[in-house]
Amino acid sequence: MSKRPFDKADPAIEAIGADAMAVCEARLGRVAGTHALVLDGMPMAVPSVSGVGCWTTLRPGSGVGRWCGSLGAAVDALPFGDESFCAVLVRFTQDTGIEPEAVAGEFARVLAPHGVLLIADFHPRSLWHAGTAPGRWERALRAAGLKVARTVRCGAPWPRVRGAAGVPHWLVRGMGGAWVIEAQRRTLAAIPVRKASARRVVEHQPVLPGAHRKSLVRQRA
Numbered sequence: 001m002s003k004r005p006f007d008k009a010d011p012a013i014e015a016i017g018a019d020a021m022a023v024c025e026a027r028l029g030r031v032a033g034t035h036a037l038v039l040d041g042m043p044m045a046v047p048s049v050s051g052v053g054c055w056t057t058l059r060p061g062s063g064v065g066r067w068c069g070s071l072g073a074a075v076d077a078l079p080f081g082d083e084s085f086c087a088v089l090v091r092f093t094q095d096t097g098i099e100p101e102a103v104a105g106e107f108a109r110v111l112a113p114h115g116v117l118l119i120a121d122f123h124p125r126s127l128w129h130a131g132t133a134p135g136r137w138e139r140a141l142r143a144a145g146l147k148v149a150r151t152v153r154c155g156a157p158w159p160r161v162r163g164a165a166g167v168p169h170w171l172v173r174g175m176g177g178a179w180v181i182e183a184q185r186r187t188l189a190a191i192p193v194r195k196a197s198a199r200r201v202v203e204h205q206p207v208l209p210g211a212h213r214k215s216l217v218r219q220r221a
Helices: 011-028 100-110 134-143 169-175
Strands: 033-040 052-060 066-069 085-091 111-122 146-148 152-154 178-185
Touching: 011 085, 011 111, 011 152, 011 178, 033 111, 052 085, 085 100, 100 111, 100 134, 111 134, 134 146, 134 178, 152 169
Parallel strands: 033 052, 033 085, 085 111
Antiparallel strands: 052 066, 111 178, 146 178, 152 178
């Protein structure tokens, strides 16, 4: 994985994020459910899709592998019940220390049988010089029992304020600066599930499906 420091407020970063989200939203248009999960390596708005009731958002917190939002979480041991989310969206996590092999099983576990998992990141073989090779994610997701669709490249091949606007379609498809992977459950029996725990909370909060009480984070002034 190659790395390059980015100013996340850079208009070029916003542009490639928007290009990747256009691809993701087209796929999320087929999803319907009450809860969805998004892990954001960069600050971005949640997708605008009518079929999802609400989104639980996690962003990098203090400490390697720690994420925060409505609750605190370790990404390799998500504090959610099995099959909690109709969609799981992982966006631009190249600088967060996420290892595909360590987290793919957790993403598969919390994904509902009818759900969709989408992962978007920079493509290391582009002029952005950052990101994780999509092949590594593909192998990890298949090992976790998911059916993986063909990776789609998107966005401008180089940092550009206008994003992919005006760039030839063939150039974007072949050398786009970002990629998107879509994965789904292959069979119900293919995904290992976590044993039921007496510590699971029966909450009526819409953003915390199946969360463990000890993981809830209360924000205090």
